[in-house]
Amino acid sequence: MTILRPKDVSSSRRVLEALGESVDEIKGFCCGQPAYNSGFRKEARLVGRKMLQATRNYETVVIPSGSCTSMIRTGMPKLFIESQDVSIEQQTKNFWDFGEFVNSHHQINQIQFKMTGSIVYHDSCHGRRELGLTPNLVNLIQRIEGLDLRRLPHEEECCGFGGSFTVKQPEVSVAIARAKLEEVEQSGARILVSEDLSCLTHLQATAEGDGHTLETWTIAELLDRALND
Amino acid sequence: MTNFQIRAKEKIGHQAQPAATLKPIVRNLVKDSRAMLAKRPDDAKLRAREARQYALDHLEELHEQVKQTCKKNGIHYHRTSTAEEACQLISKLSGDARRIAKSKSMVAEEIGLTNYLRNENREVLETDIGEYIVDIEGQGPSHITAPAIHLNRQGIQKLLDQAGLEVVDDEPLTLSHAVRDTVADFFKNTEVGITGANAIIASSGRIMIVENEGNVAFGFSKPPIHIAVTGIEKVVATEKDALAIAQVLAPSATAQPLTAYTHFISTPAKNQERHLVFVDAGRSEILKDERYREILLCIRCGACMNACPVYTAANGLSYGSPYMGPIGAVLSPLLWPDRYKDLPEASSLCGRCSEVCPVNIPLHDMLLTLRADAIDKAVTDKTVERLTWLMWSHIFSRPRIVLMGTWVAQKTLQLTKYLRKQTSLDPRGIPPIKNQRNIDMLIPLFEANAMPATEEINFKPDSLLQLFEQQAGEAGFKIENEPTDSLKTTFTVTAKGAIAITGSVILVEKEPFMKQLMEASDVKIILDKKNIVEFPSDADGLIGINENTLIMTGASRTADIEKKIVRGIHGPQNISILMK
Numbered sequence: 001m002t003i004l005r006p007k008d009v010s011s012s013r014r015v016l017e018a019l020g021e022s023v024d025e026i027k028g029f030c031c032g033q034p035a036y037n038s039g040f041r042k043e044a045r046l047v048g049r050k051m052l053q054a055t056r057n058y059e060t061v062v063i064p065s066g067s068c069t070s071m072i073r074t075g076m077p078k079l080f081i082e083s084q085d086v087s088i089e090q091q092t093k094n095f096w097d098f099g100e101f102v103n104s105h106h107q108i109n110q111i112q113f114k115m116t117g118s119i120v121y122h123d124s125c126h127g128r129r130e131l132g133l134t135p136n137l138v139n140l141i142q143r144i145e146g147l148d149l150r151r152l153p154h155e156e157e158c159c160g161f162g163g164s165f166t167v168k169q170p171e172v173s174v175a176i177a178r179a180k181l182e183e184v185e186q187s188g189a190r191i192l193v194s195e196d197l198s199c200l201t202h203l204q205a206t207a208e209g210d211g212h213t214l215e216t217w218t219i220a221e222l223l224d225r226a227l228n229d
Numbered sequence: 230m231t232n233f234q235i236r237a238k239e240k241i242g243h244q245a246q247p248a249a250t251l252k253p254i255v256r257n258l259v260k261d262s263r264a265m266l267a268k269r270p271d272d273a274k275l276r277a278r279e280a281r282q283y284a285l286d287h288l289e290e291l292h293e294q295v296k297q298t299c300k301k302n303g304i305h306y307h308r309t310s311t312a313e314e315a316c317q318l319i320s321k322l323s324g325d326a327r328r329i330a331k332s333k334s335m336v337a338e339e340i341g342l343t344n345y346l347r348n349e350n351r352e353v354l355e356t357d358i359g360e361y362i363v364d365i366e367g368q369g370p371s372h373i374t375a376p377a378i379h380l381n382r383q384g385i386q387k388l389l390d391q392a393g394l395e396v397v398d399d400e401p402l403t404l405s406h407a408v409r410d411t412v413a414d415f416f417k418n419t420e421v422g423i424t425g426a427n428a429i430i431a432s433s434g435r436i437m438i439v440e441n442e443g444n445v446a447f448g449f450s451k452p453p454i455h456i457a458v459t460g461i462e463k464v465v466a467t468e469k470d471a472l473a474i475a476q477v478l479a480p481s482a483t484a485q486p487l488t489a490y491t492h493f494i495s496t497p498a499k500n501q502e503r504h505l506v507f508v509d510a511g512r513s514e515i516l517k518d519e520r521y522r523e524i525l526l527c528i529r530c531g532a533c534m535n536a537c538p539v540y541t542a543a544n545g546l547s548y549g550s551p552y553m554g555p556i557g558a559v560l561s562p563l564l565w566p567d568r569y570k571d572l573p574e575a576s577s578l579c580g581r582c583s584e585v586c587p588v589n590i591p592l593h594d595m596l597l598t599l600r601a602d603a604i605d606k607a608v609t610d611k612t613v614e615r616l617t618w619l620m621w622s623h624i625f626s627r628p629r630i631v632l633m634g635t636w637v638a639q640k641t642l643q644l645t646k647y648l649r650k651q652t653s654l655d656p657r658g659i660p661p662i663k664n665q666r667n668i669d670m671l672i673p674l675f676e677a678n679a680m681p682a683t684e685e686i687n688f689k690p691d692s693l694l695q696l697f698e699q700q701a702g703e704a705g706f707k708i709e710n711e712p713t714d715s716l717k718t719t720f721t722v723t724a725k726g727a728i729a730i731t732g733s734v735i736l737v738e739k740e741p742f743m744k745q746l747m748e749a750s751d752v753k754i755i756l757d758k759k760n761i762v763e764f765p766s767d768a769d770g771l772i773g774i775n776e777n778t779l780i781m782t783g784a785s786r787t788a789d790i791e792k793k794i795v796r797g798i799h800g801p802q803n804i805s806i807l808m809k
Contacts (some may be wrong), residue, residue, distance in 0.1 A: 028628030028635075035618050037578060039600030045620035050626045078594075117671025123588075125579035150677055154256065158538040162577025169575065170655040171238045175542040176577070179248060188677060190670040202657075209656025215670040 008197065012064040012098055015181075019107045020226055026061070029054050033071035036079060038164040052076075052091055064098040064220045066127030066196040076129045099195050099219045103140040115228035119146040120189035121218070122180070122203070123155045124196030137195055137219060144226045150187045152180075154169055161202035165226035177206040181229055184214070191215040193222050231571030237543035242532035242654055247544035250381050254792045255535040259585065261484035262532060266587070268486070268730055269476055270764055273684065277477045278588040280470035281526040284462065285516065291431040291464040292507075298434025302495045302775055308461065308507040312340035315508045317804060319423070320349060322456055322504050326420035330412075332445045333357040334425025335373055335529055336458050336508050339550035339564070342423070354415045356444035358408045358798070359789035363394045371545030371553065374482045374531040377789055379544045381738035385790055396502040397617070401790035404778065409787075409798050412444060422448035426459035427478065428471045429505065433775040435495045436505060437471045439488040443747060443785035443799030449494055449503075450743035457494070458506045461513070462525040468493075469769040474528055475780075476765035477587035481530035487765060493778035496517050498741040511564045520598050524559050526588045531556075533582035533592055539575055548572060554719040555582035555592040562599060565709045698808075700732025704783030705796065706754075708807040720801070725778075726760035726771035727806075733765075733782040734806060737773035740745055746779075747800040754781075754806045 009025065016023050035041070055061045063069045077089045102108060121141060127133040134155075141149050151213035160166070160176025181203060184192055192214060194200050200216035207214040217225075230238075240247050247352025284291060305324075309315040319342060323329060329346060331337065331353055343364075346353045355364040359376035363369060365388040370376030377385060386399040425444050428437040436457050438445050449455040465471050471493075479485045497503040516522050534540040545553035550561040550569055558576055561569035573596045575775045577589045582592040602612070624630055651690065653659060676704065689695040698708050725737040736742070736752050762768050765780075772778045785798040796802070 021585075028631035030625040030631075032625075035622060037597065037600070038614070038618065039597070039602070039604040040618040041601050041604075042617075043618045046622045047625045050628070053551045054628070088745075101331060115671070118677070119671070120672035129580040129584055136608075148673065148677060150673075156581065158577050158579035158581065160538060160542075160577055162579070165574070165577045169234055169237065169539070170242050170657075171234070171576070172542050172575075174655050174657065175246070175248065176538045179252065179538075179542070186678075188673045188675040190455075190672075190674060205482055205657035209658055213670075215667055217666070224234070 008064055008218045008220050011130060011218070012062070012220040015102060015220060015223045016062065019102065019105050019110055025057070026054055031068045031071045031076070032079070033068060033075065033201075034163055036071065036075055037162075039221055042157065048076060048079060052088065053096060055094070056091065059094060060101070062093045062098050062101045063095060065198070066097055066124040066131065066133060067115070067198055068127035069095060069097040070130040097127065097131060097133055097195065099137045099140050100131070102223065103136045108143070112228040113144040113223060114146055114228045115144050115222075115226040116146045117191070118189040119151060119191040119193045119222065120150040120152065120184055120187040120195040121155070122152065122159065122184075122192055122196075122199055124194055124199050125158050127195050128156065133195065140219065141193065141222065144222070148189070150189045152183045152187060154183060159199040160200050163198070166202060173202070174206055176201055178210070181207055181212070181214070182211075191217055193217050193219060195219050231574065232549055233543075233547055233571050233575045236547040237575075237655065240544055240547055241542065242676060244348060247379060250379060251541050251544060254378065255541055259532075260790065262481055262535070264479035265486065267483045268528070270766060271482065273473070273477050273766070274468060274587050274589060276473040276766060277528070278526060280465050280473045281528065281588050283287050283470065284465050285522060288462065288464065288516065291466060291685065291698065292461070294431040295429055295434060295464055295587065296468055298431060300434070302434045303497055303503065304434060304436070304495075305502070305504045306506060306507075308509070312508065312510050315340050315510070316342055316345040319456055319458065319506060320346060320576050320770050322506075323351070324422045324453065326454065327351055328419045329423060330356050330416055330419040330444075330448050330452060331355045331423040331565045332425065332440070333376070334418070334423070334458055335551060336425060336460050336702040337423065338370065340508060340510065348565070354412065356412045356415070356448060357404055357789070358412075360443060360789050361408050361412065362388055362789070365389070368546050369551060372531055372534060373529050373554075373556070375789060375792065378792070379546060382791055395420055401793040402795050404790050405795040408498065409442075412797060416447045416451055419452045421454045421456060422452040423456050424448050426457045426463060428465045428467075428474055429459065429463055430468055430471050430493070431464055432467045433495070435493045435775060436476065436776070437489070438492045438494065439475060440492070440655055441485075441489045441785060442787050442797070443490065445492065446747050449492070449800055450498070450741060450747065453500060453506070454502045455497065456504045456506060458508060461507045461509050462516070467769070468772055472765045472769055472772070478528050478530050481532040481585070481587040485782075486704070487728075487733055487780060487782040489781070489783050491733075491780035491782070492743070493772060494773050495777045496741060498744065501741075515563050519768060521563055521595060521603075523561070523590050524556075524563065524595065526590055527556055527560070527631055528588060529556075532585045532587060536581040536585045537576075538579060538581075539577060543575070548575065553603050555596070559592055559595045559599065566724045570603060573603065576621070582647045600713070638800075651708060669803070673750045691765055692760055696763075697727055697729040697732060697761050698729065701727070701734070701806060702732070704732040705804070706732065706734070706783060707803070709805050709807045712807055719751050720746055721753045721755070722746075724754050724756045724760070724761065724806075725773065726768065727756055728765055728768050728780070729763050731763050731765060731782055733780050735768060735771050736779045736781060737771075738778075741777050742786045743777070744778065748802045752801040752805070754804065755809060756806050757809050
């Protein structure tokens with residue numbers, strides 16, 4: 001995230017601070033998902049363990065990306081199952097998806113979000129199926145006063161990214177993205193919002209490659225812009 | 230490039246994209262399947278899974294029992310360990326038969342049975358409409374329950390023309406009926422009927438097979454020899470277990486309440502032989518591996534492929550295996566470790582397959598395990614990829630290097646866009662690092678389309694009888710409350726009972742009756758109103774002990790062409806139920 005969309009990190013921070021939280025940024029770590037999904041578990045463990053060590057002293061760790069959260073919460077316990085380290089499974093429970101955390105925060109009703117315009121929502125597979133985030137995320141976006149939220153008719157379908165899949169099977173990956181983009185276009189909205197920046201990056205690259213303009217925002221960015229301060 | 234990628238790329242590069250044909254069909258299927266499964270008991274999926282789980286946990290025990298119970302019913306039990314052995318045995322059992330009618334069987338595809346028998350100069354006809362069509366094309370089925378789903382009507386008309394069938398237009402009705410006539414004609418004189426099997430019931434020694442077209446009914450009742458071929462894992466303990474599977478199978482496969490015919494095949498007719506051939510071909514090995522044994526829970530419904538974005542974009546032929554889609558990506562490399570190494574990569578891991586699976590197989594988790602397994606096992610493979618990940622892991626476990634490298638990485642990414650070749654199949658450039666946002670994009674191109682209101686039919690039948698009459702009517706039965714004298718009725722039978730939610734009637738007879746039933750044009754079924762149960766899983770007391778049983782849900786039909794329902798395939802078409 002720091003590499004691809006540095007701005008989203010500061011957006012997340014501003015929203016969390018508006019909720020009264022004090023925020024430390026844990027920079028430069030990775031959950032290990034790219035290697036894990038490619039079958040390189042040893043490498044994933046090496047990288048993932050560092051991230052866990054760096055976040056050990058925090059009660060709550062918020063991640064502004066659905067698929068990283070899913071890797072930590074559902075993938076990591078499996079990845080470290082052989083090490084029989086129960087503290088790892090315990091620690092993964094401290095991790096929250098950004099949108100989930102914000103929507104269920106006790107201060108959320110004290111904040112006013114306002115924005116005029118239309119956006120269309122993309123649900124991420126990891127967020128939806130592994131973590132069951134969809135109702136939380138949709139509810140969160142609906143808190144923005146004046147925003148016209150549009151939904152895709154086949155919201156549950158994948159965007160085709162899939163991590164190493166997009167590198168190893170680029171043609172299939174792009175074909176799937178094009179089907180998704182077709183529905184985005186039919187929605188009439190020109191800004192695509194999702195919790196998962198990897199989906200967004202893939203969809204934006206495909207759209208631009210095909211000569212279309214598309215704005216892609218994370219939920220963090222959307223909320224940051226809608227903060228009424 | 231891997232084999233899957235080569236084939237998929239070729240198909241996607243084609244002007245007629247696979248998804249153009251597949252997407253509208255599978256989208257409807259997934260939606261309708263979900264709605265149909267909602268009309269089952271809440272724990273229907275769990276019950277089906279438990280039935281399958283029990284079978285895997287007691288496999289050898291159940292096989293011993295099947296041996297005994299089949300013997301009592303006059304069914305010959307065989308167990309083979311390899312594909313080759315299975316083909317040889319079936320060839321031997323077929324004797325010098327020249328004309329063999331084969332219905333759909335995934336195991337037969339797996340072991341290459343049709344080709345084996347053809348190489349012995351026998352005439353083998355694929356009698357399932359979809360299989361008949363893909364047999365002309367010569368590339369095998371592209372889906373496990375809808376073999377010709379990758380073809381549209383124009384493509385199918387061309388193939389049938391090529392095979393010399395007379396087809397005047399490309400309507401699914403015309404095309405389906407043309408194949409039906411050819412098949413019916415072939416059945417007039419066949420020596421062997423080969424079918425698959427959906428479950429073998431240990432307690433009664435009966436073979437459960439589900440079908441829509443009636444070609445299976447012909448296949449096991451008409452020829453003097455019937456051979457059912459199936460995997461060793463397909464046994465179940467009881468009739469209750471078989472029904473638990475049947476009640477999620479049809480909804481998941483084709484979004485139907487039940488298929489037109491659910492057969493429980495027992496004693497053969499006089500002068501008829503019946504053989505049951507179990508094929509191992511690697512299954513015992515899979516069973517031993519805790520990580521993968523759940524794949525043998527599979528009931529071959531095909532729901533995972535309907536829900537799979539990769540399958541939809543690339544179509545089933547890209548997998549190059551008899552088993553395609555997510556189930557194929559897991560099962561193929563387990564059955565043929567050398568041939569399908571690349572298939573676990575044919576998934577974006579979106580997890581929708583695991584979500585729709587009616588027996589809850591964690592398909593996408595298994596794909597991950599297969600990927601990891603391949604890396605751990607074949608250390609000489611994928612050297613470049615190995616080095617890349619090794620380097621990656623050393624960089625990403627050092628946050629200072631990552632942060633220092635961020636600026637470099639950003640610049641490198643921007644530079645590589647000049648190196649990366651953009652093609653029509655992959656037009657993506659390197660993602661730009663944009664900090665500028667175009668706020669004007671908040672203005673939509675047009676007002677939101679009003680979502681079409683979903684029509685909800687709030688018909689709540691207040692009794693099982695009413696529910697049955699409504700559903701049986703939808704299935705295509707005619708309900709009569711007064712006996713009408715029809716000269717045309719050629720077959721009259723008393724039903725043992727009925728299932729309300731699916732509109733099915735249950736016929737149970739000591740003597741085999743399918744041949745007679747299939748040859749009748751009109752059928753009258755007498756049903757006692759008292760014997761109606763709600764769900765298929767409640768019907769275990771109504772399907773007999775070891776008789777020949779048919780759960781009939783309307784007349785035969787097919788949806789093998791563009792998933793459009795065409796009625797009137799084989800067997801009786803005018804079926805009335807007289808309520809008593």
